[in-house]
Amino acid sequence: MTMTACPEDAAPWWKGATLYQIYPRSFADSNGDGVGDLAGIAARLDHVATLGADAIWLSPFYPSPMDDFGYDVADYCDVDPVFGCLADFDALVARAHALGLRVIIDLVFAHTSDRHDWFAESRASRENAKADWYVWADAKPDGTPPSNWQSVFGGPAWTWDARRGQYYMHNFLASQPQLNLHEPAVQEALLDAARFWLDRGVDGFRLDAINFAMHDPMLRDNPPAPPSGRPRSRPFDFQHKLHNQSHPGIAAFLEHIRALTDLYPGRFTVAEVPGEEAACEMKAFTAGEGRLNSAYGFDFLYADRLTPALVQTAVGAWDDAAGTGWPSWAFENHDAPRALSRWAIAGVEAAALARMKMALLCALRGTIIVYQGEELGLGQVEIPFERLKDPEAIRNWPLTLSRDGARTPMPWIADAAHAGFSDAEPWLPLGDDHVSLAVDRQAADKGSLLHWTRRLLALRAAHPALRLGATERWVVEGDLLGFDRALGGERLRCLFNLGAGTIDVAAHIGSGAPLLQVNGADAAMLPPAGALWLDRAGG
Numbered sequence: 001m002t003m004t005a006c007p008e009d010a011a012p013w014w015k016g017a018t019l020y021q022i023y024p025r026s027f028a029d030s031n032g033d034g035v036g037d038l039a040g041i042a043a044r045l046d047h048v049a050t051l052g053a054d055a056i057w058l059s060p061f062y063p064s065p066m067d068d069f070g071y072d073v074a075d076y077c078d079v080d081p082v083f084g085c086l087a088d089f090d091a092l093v094a095r096a097h098a099l100g101l102r103v104i105i106d107l108v109f110a111h112t113s114d115r116h117d118w119f120a121e122s123r124a125s126r127e128n129a130k131a132d133w134y135v136w137a138d139a140k141p142d143g144t145p146p147s148n149w150q151s152v153f154g155g156p157a158w159t160w161d162a163r164r165g166q167y168y169m170h171n172f173l174a175s176q177p178q179l180n181l182h183e184p185a186v187q188e189a190l191l192d193a194a195r196f197w198l199d200r201g202v203d204g205f206r207l208d209a210i211n212f213a214m215h216d217p218m219l220r221d222n223p224p225a226p227p228s229g230r231p232r233s234r235p236f237d238f239q240h241k242l243h244n245q246s247h248p249g250i251a252a253f254l255e256h257i258r259a260l261t262d263l264y265p266g267r268f269t270v271a272e273v274p275g276e277e278a279a280c281e282m283k284a285f286t287a288g289e290g291r292l293n294s295a296y297g298f299d300f301l302y303a304d305r306l307t308p309a310l311v312q313t314a315v316g317a318w319d320d321a322a323g324t325g326w327p328s329w330a331f332e333n334h335d336a337p338r339a340l341s342r343w344a345i346a347g348v349e350a351a352a353l354a355r356m357k358m359a360l361l362c363a364l365r366g367t368i369i370v371y372q373g374e375e376l377g378l379g380q381v382e383i384p385f386e387r388l389k390d391p392e393a394i395r396n397w398p399l400t401l402s403r404d405g406a407r408t409p410m411p412w413i414a415d416a417a418h419a420g421f422s423d424a425e426p427w428l429p430l431g432d433d434h435v436s437l438a439v440d441r442q443a444a445d446k447g448s449l450l451h452w453t454r455r456l457l458a459l460r461a462a463h464p465a466l467r468l469g470a471t472e473r474w475v476v477e478g479d480l481l482g483f484d485r486a487l488g489g490e491r492l493r494c495l496f497n498l499g500a501g502t503i504d505v506a507a508h509i510g511s512g513a514p515l516l517q518v519n520g521a522d523a524a525m526l527p528p529a530g531a532l533w534l535d536r537a538g539g
Contacts, residue, residue, distance in 0.1 A: 014204070014268040014293060015326060016467025017054035018457055019104060019369045023334045024061050024083055025069060026409045027372055029422035036409070036421070038079065038088040042095045044412070047439060051375060051450075052457030055102035055268075057206050059334060061089070062108075065115050067175045068391060071106075071208060072113035076193035086200075093201045102203035104268060109190050110212040111176040118189075119177050123163050133186050135169035135178040135215060136161075148221040149244040150235040154395045157244060171212045171244060173391055181214050187253055191260055204261065204268030207292070210254070211273050211281050214247035233399035241275060251284055254291045270328050270367070271295040279317055286325020294367055296328040301336035306343040306357070306498050308481035312474055315364055315483075320470050327366035331357060332374050338406050341380035347500045348529045351377060352519045354449050356496060356529040359518050362456040363485065363494045363533065365471045373410055373434075375453040376442060381405040381431035389428060404428055414438035459516065459533075465490040475508055480526070482508050484536075493534040497526035505532070512536035 028040030038061060048056055060070030061083040070080070079085050096103050112119055121130040137146035137158075145158035145167050151174075158167040159174040169178040179186055194205065222239040232238060254271075261267040269292040273282045278297035286295050299314035300306075318327045331339040340354055354377040361368050383404045385397060390407075393400040409427075411434045413420030419435050442448035460466045465487040475482030479499025485492045493512055497503050503526045512534035514523065521530035 011468055012268075012293075013054065013102070013266065014367055016365075016460070017367050018052065018460070019055050019057045019270075019328075019367065020048045020051065020053035021057045021059070021330075021333055021369055021371045022048075023059045023372060023407055025427060026407050026421075028410065028412065029424070029426070032423040033082075034422050034424040034426050035082050037082065038084040038092050042088070042092040044410075045092075045095055045099055045101060049099040049101055050454065051370075052454055052461060053101065053370065055104055055203060056096060057104040057369065058106065060106045060108060065113055065175070067113070067173055069389070071108055072111075072115075072173065072176050073108050074113040074115040075117075076190075077196045090200060097201070102268070103201070104204045104206055104270070105197060105202050106208050107190075107194060107205045108208045109179065109181070110209055111170065111172065111178050114175045114177055123161055123168070126164055126166075132183050133180055133189075135180050136164060136166045137169070137219060138166055147219045147243070148239070150222075150239060152234070152236050153392050154234045154236070156235075169215065169244075171209075178215065179213070181253055182217060182249065187256060191256060194257065194260060198261070198264045198267065203266065204270070204293075205257075207254075207257075207269065207271045209274060210271045210285070211250060211275060211278075212245045213253065214249050215245070216243035216247060219243070231399050233396045245275065246277060246281060251291060254285055258291055269293050273297050282327070283318075283325055288323050292325075294326045294328045296330055296369070298336070300329065300331045300339070301333060304342050306339075306360075308476040308479065308496075308498060311360070311364075311481055312476050312483075315366070315471060316474065318366065328369060329361065329364050329366050330369035330371065331361055332371040332406065333369070334371070334407055335401070335403055336406060337402060338378060338380040339374075340377060345498075345500050345529065350379065351449065352529040355452055356498075356518050356531045358449070358453055358456055359516060359531045359533070360481075360496055362460045363466060363483075363492075365469065365485065368460075370453070371406075375450055376411070376434075376437045376439065377449040378408075378411075378431065378434055378437060381408045381429070381434070383408075383428065387429060408434070411435055411438040412440065414441045456516075463490065463492065463515075464488070465492050479503065480505065480508075489537070491536040493536050494531070495521075495526060495534075496531045497521075497529060500528045502527050503530075509534065510536065 025036050027036045028044045029036050030039035062073045063075040063078050063080045064070045064072050079089055093103050118130055118133050122134045145156050149157040151157040152172050170176050220243045225240045271285050271292050273295050282295035286292050388394050390404045393402050409421035409430050411419035414435050419438050442450035465485040469485040469487030471483050473484040480503050481496040495505055505526050506524050509523050515535045516533035518531035519529050520527045521532040
């Protein structure tokens with residue numbers, strides 16, 4: 001008898017998977033210096049495996065002066081001593097694979113640190129072999145920068161360098177000079193770096209801010225952006241970023257990355273795509289079979305409210321038509337304040353919101369990303385100015401994203417010094433209320449968010465409609481959000497109350513057996529922050 005393969009059998013592992021993001025400085029410290037490291041991560045991977053994640057994503061661990069905490073790379077093919085060494089990385093990969101976890105690492109290909117050997121050679125003269133590896137330009141006749149482009153972290157995107165008598169470009173810090181990816185030799189060098197890590201066993205890459213990877217060679221000025229109604233804390237906010245990023249040539253470079261990763265079966269690539277045109281760029285970067293596997297933007301990461309319209313707009317933009325890419329979704333990460341604090345609902349307990357929020361993430365079509373501590377219900381930590389580390393926060397104080405407040409150490413053991421993160425004073429302070437949310441406390445409490453997250457990820461893994469199915473039959477009415485997830489003969493009805501009132505949902509239920517009931521929800525009513533999943537068995 002011939003067996004017909006189910007759609008889920010043919011799908012690659014990453015479709016509908018759960019990635020667990022680890023910020024290495026803040027996950028676990030093995031050597032007592034107050035900073036997390038690779039050995040600490042390896043020792044705590046059981047936590048991720050028992051959570052039900054499919055892979056870990058590691059934020060940068062490369063050699064770096066740490067001006068931007070690893071996103072200023074000084075060597076693409078090594079480990080910064082603060083995190084360990086290459087042997088520690090190899091041991092981490094081996095431990096992850098033994099636990100059934102894949103390993104995704106960051107590639108930061110738009111810029112390097114100014115301490116990178118490439119930049120040292122490039123700035124030495126205009127004639128050397130790497131003279132064109134970065135974006136250099138002459139001053140205007142009056143000595144001002146070549147264009148009006150502004151950097152993300154504040155101030156012009158150009159810094160004068162007396163060695164060459166030219167300006168160099170940087171979309172972020174002045175110590176993060178922009179690579180010139182229009183130069184084929186630069187692209188080849190970056191592909192060599194990716195190949196180095198593939199040969200060490202990594203299972204894929206997350207490409208940092210990849211839409212910043214190429215600029216307009218004509219150096220045309222960006223046009224002004226009209227007021228958005230939101231505070232403008234940086235000159236960067238006053239422009240439409242048409243020419244310092246989002247160059248059409250980026251897509252061709254991504255095809256080279258995909259061609260490389262295809263030589264290593266089962267590898268996964270996901271792009272981070274910030275900016276005002278993120279939706280179009282994400283689709284362009286993942287279109288067809290020759291570009292990246294997936295992409296995510298900041299639809300949820302920078303949203304100050306969770307609304308049904310937000311979810312429908314973001315998720316509804318991705319259909320399953322042929323040639324359309326596959327989305328990834330994150331509610332939290334190292335670049336945005338904790339969602340539990342941003343999305344607080346007056347009159348609703350944080351624990352209830354956390355349960356509903358996790359149920360919503362696990363119901364979305366796409367690959368989902370859980371940020372370390374999100375499974376514990378960690379909220380944003382208020383970091384006093386004198387303890388800030390993040391250059392964005394320091395430069396733009398007090399109108400700041402305060403990324404430091406989402407990068408604080410993981411609490412492992414409630415009664416241990418520094419909640420078991422380190423024997424020494426951590427590089428950032430723990431949140432005052434985070435100790436009570438420590439992993440050991442929640443592991444012992446069957447009603448905790450940690451156990452709840454394990455249950456949700458198990459349900460997502462067990463139901464093909466949740467991992468791979470289409471999203472249909474949207475309901476967006478006030479605070480009520482509803483949709484079906486459907487694949488083959490399986491259809492799940494998912495309803496969420498994103499507000500503080502009680503909602504009568506009887507008209508939206510139909511037939512079906514409850515699969516998940518959140519915060520006291522039933523087939524008639526959704527209480528505040530309530531949610532309900534119904535198995536409608538194809539109905």
